[in-house]
Amino acid sequence: MTFTDLRSDTVTKPGPAMRAAMAAAEVGDDVYAEDPTVRALEEYVADLFGQPFALFTPTGVMANQLAVRLTVPAGGELVLDADAHIVAHEDGAASAQGGVQTRTTLSPRGLLDPADLARLIRVGNPYTVGTDLVAVEQTHNRGGGSVYPLERLTAIRELVSGYGLPLHCDGARIWNAHVATGTPLRGYGALFDSLSVCLSKGLGAPAGSVLMMPAEYEAEARRMRHRMGGGMRQAGILAAGGRYALEHHVERLAEDHEHARELAVLLRDAGFAVADPETNIVLVELGERQPDAAAIAERCRADGVLVSAFGPRLVRLVTHMDVDAAGCARAATAIARAAKG
Amino acid sequence: MTFTDLRSDTVTKPGPAMRAAMAAAEVGDDVYAEDPTVRALEEYVADLFGQPFALFTPTGVMANQLAVRLTVPAGGELVLDADAHIVAHEDGAASAQGGVQTRTTLSPRGLLDPADLARLIRVGNPYTVGTDLVAVEQTHNRGGGSVYPLERLTAIRELVSGYGLPLHCDGARIWNAHVATGTPLRGYGALFDSLSVCLSKGLGAPAGSVLMMPAEYEAEARRMRHRMGGGMRQAGILAAGGRYALEHHVERLAEDHEHARELAVLLRDAGFAVADPETNIVLVELGERQPDAAAIAERCRADGVLVSAFGPRLVRLVTHMDVDAAGCARAATAIARAAKG
């Protein structure tokens, strides 16, 4: 059976042109910072966002965790929303490996409200833990691919700067926000002290993320990347795939967004509670009379459609370059059938 | 100058009878679990709350941290309110030393709402961090000595049990809740899987807390206490002070509550925004036109009155056995004078 896979945009696979680019990549030993294709990718991405320094990492988890751990000492505090990828899907790494305390609040669609943030941030003193870093996620995965409006981000930036604190963006899917809103990448880049972006989700590269940070962190970032097990040698093979993705697959994310909207319409027509997708993620909230998410996912799989059980009664579908409109229609049909049992 | 010290109820000092009890204590080596006075105190406290096992610790931080670390693995998650002592005043210990991820939400007066809690708790799977422990604080320090009504605690207990999770209570000042509400200690004890109580705050012992947990944790709790540096030898000296405090200083907390109410009236009369104190803590919110908390604290000190700057515009006063009604009046006067500049 051929599967229509909407579990995540991570499942995207490299096509022939990207593969050719990887096969032709000039490489070196990136632990010695001598892989020319990696270095070129890092400079290319830094330039896209107007950031001073970039470092290639095997995964987005590593990119986020490097930003957090380089900025927050053990026993220090990271403030973010309670549904952020960093606290939901990174295995507690910031705390487990870096000793970082996370402090969060529940926020609609995962988007922090500046007023809540003002209540969360704390100035440290000898008897009180102070906040060391604030993080936002753009677009927000668990929020359903939700997008922070630029004004909200700007307000957060000002608030955070008022405390003299750095602001991190988990921008794994910032490309989707850029395409959905038209905000230039440099417009986002100017707001953050550190920023991680992913090459292997909607962009379709096989692996790799890029972390941007102030340049003074370079030595420590390379060291920490090595400690975490991310010091790959001839990483230019992967970097070449990422570069190809950046040059060819950003603008086409608009198609994924279009597919997501179509999928939402089909699902709503079939009687499901589905919010308007802002980008490429569709969340389906299951009612009390419907099967739970795990059952839906299992039945859809039997029908050739893969979706994620994202909560007991929450199904997530993610559109991407390897699924077309017909695939979305197939998925909507399968879910409707699954819900009927 | 003699100071009226309302910074905290931790400043309470042992009187002659408590000192005599300590001097007469039979002792042994508590690392070998052979100090009879410590053992007796542990059994006494466990019995007060109807809990199966108790362990003496040098401090409340250690008691809370033991409960968290024995229950939550590194990379696991503790859910609690965003102003809890555990995330505000324990130096990030759960994360820094135990690798525990904390996930929180802002709550009025620090008291978790069961509906919010239901949104916070997460069932883990291979791709998602699951919650391992939920904690409440009774009374709530940063919430202004606020008290969870028994029904709210019962609802939280049911919710948490529905997920098969344990519930911890930071009960440093649970004595105040008991006295203020009349809820029996065993009524509280029945609700929690683990519970820490403090002997050196309102109760007036020089040092020490007691942690209660399921008895199967005993060996690991002793080990972890030793690792944290809490394996004191002839600790019976301190335990004797705690025992005296428990036998003589619980009911008198009602006086502290009365003093707090009087202090609040005086401060309100003087034009300050002060909520009705539920127990022995009075929080004064300073207006934009008033000096900030640090300035108030500094001026009061010059006037012989010690208070805590608990936030940029928040002053905390805590009543206790070493301050009488006259002391409270003196404090109210000093604060009023300080606010005028």
Place this chain on the structure above:
Amino acid sequence: MTFTDLRSDTVTKPGPAMRAAMAAAEVGDDVYAEDPTVRALEEYVADLFGQPFALFTPTGVMANQLAVRLTVPAGGELVLDADAHIVAHEDGAASAQGGVQTRTTLSPRGLLDPADLARLIRVGNPYTVGTDLVAVEQTHNRGGGSVYPLERLTAIRELVSGYGLPLHCDGARIWNAHVATGTPLRGYGALFDSLSVCLSKGLGAPAGSVLMMPAEYEAEARRMRHRMGGGMRQAGILAAGGRYALEHHVERLAEDHEHARELAVLLRDAGFAVADPETNIVLVELGERQPDAAAIAERCRADGVLVSAFGPRLVRLVTHMDVDAAGCARAATAIARAAKG
């Protein structure tokens, strides 16, 4: 049954005069650094060793761990001997709570050889972990109360200084080295960047150690002590016991050393392999034909004598102020009987 307890000198109990001193102690809140008896003890001990700053801690584990963690970052390295208390009896705390890597070598009687130390210390670079701290133990517990000769310590100091590294001394029983060799405490104090000393072993106080370090660590040391759960409030009660011990129980350690020598003679006469004790610890190596250490300890206990099984075939006896010559004779007899089975 009355026990003769030679398991450790930690079992020493406070007598009437020490208890009276504790009962009379003036106290304050030591988390605010306001306990006068604690402050006086800290200054007294710092002065004894000619060190700039001292901090009272509940236990020796906490004192050592503070020194290590304040000096070595997570991922940094502590070099010491393979049988040091820090790696044998502190529950892996430096690594578990501070992320510190320990690197060791086996050394006769636990005393590091400068030539081995030179091979162990490593200068860090981007690809190699460098050493951050070296530690010695004086006297050495698992080495059998062995004493570093001053010349050896001086050679180690010079070697370590040549690398620009700090040197820590776990001086839990440095009093015994001082009394055994006549080396002034300031002679030891001058050699170390940080130094922990214990009040509750041979000196007989109920609890407490003192850490000495450069004064610039004070704020961080208080913070870390609080994080570890060592921020006791009216700790002056314990500090008064420690002060009494320092003023009355140092020189008498010579008696314990004499008792250890007598015990060794008795045990050798009874056919055991026993090295000459240098201070107050006697190690008995059991032969293949003798019962193992656990069996010896169990049989002695039935005979009213408590000893430690310190390894599968190693028994440790520690003399102290609560055991006299008759007690030592009783112990020798019990061990001989136990070995016969």
Place this chain on the structure above:
Amino acid sequence: MTFTDLRSDTVTKPGPAMRAAMAAAEVGDDVYAEDPTVRALEEYVADLFGQPFALFTPTGVMANQLAVRLTVPAGGELVLDADAHIVAHEDGAASAQGGVQTRTTLSPRGLLDPADLARLIRVGNPYTVGTDLVAVEQTHNRGGGSVYPLERLTAIRELVSGYGLPLHCDGARIWNAHVATGTPLRGYGALFDSLSVCLSKGLGAPAGSVLMMPAEYEAEARRMRHRMGGGMRQAGILAAGGRYALEHHVERLAEDHEHARELAVLLRDAGFAVADPETNIVLVELGERQPDAAAIAERCRADGVLVSAFGPRLVRLVTHMDVDAAGCARAATAIARAAKG
């Protein structure tokens, strides 16, 4: 200038056939364990060593660290030699991220002596840290590519089994030991509970290692790999390179060993102290009258030859598939010239 690069065998680059294999690789999402090329590589490697389970990782550091952290709890102990890669070149990761205590001893050529090991291993009890894991390194990097004889490994295995403990092998260069000694890979595989092997050193793949462990660790290993940031998506691209390397580049390591021997002869002829290389690593110990290692490395670089300063007076040269006999001769000449200054 074209460089002759003997800094490490990590600098090896993929050739056309390996690149073609990578470009043609069938891929899937390896976080979902669905990448067929990764799965096939894992099975292939597990079969080579007769091990039950294998997991692909981006780097050897991650493979080693997974083995350590899955086997040793925080506060537990790993015993190994003092020059092991795990404590020299992995940035303290076991301690920093896993809270693991390392205990080591100095060993000639990095090869543990069973008698020393017997003294290092400790059985835990409530007051003593016990050993949880023993590790060896085959071949040993800092030992100069030294090879454990099979009998020594077998003796260590028996000793370790006697304590009921697992034995890990850092087998980054176990291929070299296999080729140098003729010991079958399964002969090694049978000795270890866990084993990491590297594809990107002498074998010439661009990146990747493989960890073998008991199959019951699979779920936790995947989780921990994700937490460390090693959950790459379409990792089959890299796995295809590793598979090609395994099928084509193992036996040719004999050439590297031959080159190392030739290099050693040339260097000895030029007056340097050089031990007989056992595999592909040549260590040059510089005398007091010669320039130090950093100076040698710098001068060689100016001469087009890259070598590693491996200690203040220690130079390391590593032969590999991208350097031929002429390159080795060039290197020997450059070093001789550099030493003359």
